[in-house]
Amino acid sequence: xxxxxxxxxxxxxxxxxxxxxxxxxxxxxxxxxxxxxxxxxxxxxxxxxxxxxxxxxxxxxxxxxxxxxxxxxxxxxxxxxxxxxxxxxxxxxxxxxxxxxxxxxxxxxxxxxxxxxxxxxxxxxxxxxxx
Numbered sequence: 001x002x003x004x005x006x007x008x009x010x011x012x013x014x015x016x017x018x019x020x021x022x023x024x025x026x027x028x029x030x031x032x033x034x035x036x037x038x039x040x041x042x043x044x045x046x047x048x049x050x051x052x053x054x055x056x057x058x059x060x061x062x063x064x065x066x067x068x069x070x071x072x073x074x075x076x077x078x079x080x081x082x083x084x085x086x087x088x089x090x091x092x093x094x095x096x097x098x099x100x101x102x103x104x105x106x107x108x109x110x111x112x113x114x115x116x117x118x119x120x121x122x123x124x125x126x127x128x129x130x131x
Contacts, residue, residue: 008032011049012060015042015071024071027060029053041071 008030015024015038023042028034035045050056064072099111 009049010053010056011047012056013045013047015045017041018043022067022069024069025060025063025067027056
């Protein structure tokens with residue numbers, strides 16, 4: 001990239017290793033400067049100039065999730081984790097509604113919120129134990 005870009009610009013950049021493997025995706029308001037600041041673990045970079053910061057950030061997240069570069073830690077949670085989280089929420093809501101139907105003296109919202117609060121507490125405990 002030396003000499004390739006003489007002035008700053010906003011956009012996305014992708015870093016590649018010497019074997020042409022994508023290793024990192026990022027965005028910056030000054031792409032050439034930001035690429036130069038990265039560790040020298042990359043062999044070269046490809047850049048895309050963009051005008052809108054919000055659109056740049058959305059595209060960055062979308063590409064990271066799709067391509068899963070090894071040096072990007074954010075936005076790479078597996079789909080199975082997301083599905084398990086959603087199923088757990090749905091199961092708790094179903095249980096809460098079933099209980100409400102039997103009890104009939106509490107608003108559904110109160111029962112649902114209580115069930116979700118308990119489930120969230122369990123997830124927080126698991127997260128704290130995991131470190």
